[in-house]
Amino acid sequence: MTQVEPERGIGPPDALAVPFTPGAPSNDPQLDAFPETVAGPVPIELTDRRTAEFVEEWRNASYNCYSSGHKFCREVCPVMQVTRNESWTPTAFHANVVAMERGELEIADVAADYVNCTQCGACELRCPNTLFTGDFYRFRTRTVDVVKAVRALAVESGVHQERWRTWNARTDERTHEPCSARPR
Numbered sequence: 001m002t003q004v005e006p007e008r009g010i011g012p013p014d015a016l017a018v019p020f021t022p023g024a025p026s027n028d029p030q031l032d033a034f035p036e037t038v039a040g041p042v043p044i045e046l047t048d049r050r051t052a053e054f055v056e057e058w059r060n061a062s063y064n065c066y067s068s069g070h071k072f073c074r075e076v077c078p079v080m081q082v083t084r085n086e087s088w089t090p091t092a093f094h095a096n097v098v099a100m101e102r103g104e105l106e107i108a109d110v111a112a113d114y115v116n117c118t119q120c121g122a123c124e125l126r127c128p129n130t131l132f133t134g135d136f137y138r139f140r141t142r143t144v145d146v147v148k149a150v151r152a153l154a155v156e157s158g159v160h161q162e163r164w165r166t167w168n169a170r171t172d173e174r175t176h177e178p179c180s181a182r183p184r
């Protein structure tokens with residue numbers, strides 16, 4: 001069988017013929033006017049200082065999850081196993097942070113999603129981002145830390161969960177387990 005070489009110069013130019021590598025010296029100088037924001041999101045200035053600091057710290061962790069989108073973590077999450085509520089999954093926790101960074105949601109909109117997490121860490125171990133990179137790069141998905149950070153941000157921002165407040169009040173009142181019988 002004779003191998004036929006494809007004809008060149010016919011049809012539209014092949015975009016892959018000259019691959020573009022951001023920052024390469026061989027690039028057309030005009031491209032310098034379009035630095036890394038060519039493919040990146042346009043930064044949004046968040047007015048709330050606490051939220052701005054929060055997303056600055058956690059945006060990369062959340063994009064690592066949000067951009068992979070496999071959702072294997074859902075099946076090992078005890079909260080998901082019981083409730084089947086998509087808003088309480090590790091994936092949703094990270095997606096919320098992405099939405100906050102884009103100015104679509106505020107802490108008051110998402111805080112209640114984080115009340116059920118047990119911080120067991122099963123989702124982190126099941127995540128391929130941990131499994132494929134943990135040994136070599138010493139990297140792991142940090143869902144538990146994101147949950148803790150959101151809870152802290154909520155309290156600092158004055159966003160409280162009524163049932164948590166009740167629990168704390170009864171703990172103070174009864175100086176014991178809030179669900180036990182009332183002291184006489």
Ligand code: SF4
Pocket residue numbers: 076077078079080088089090116117118119120121122123124143144
């Ligand atoms: S740490 Fe939270 S989100 Fe992750 S598996 Fe445990 S309960 Fe689910």
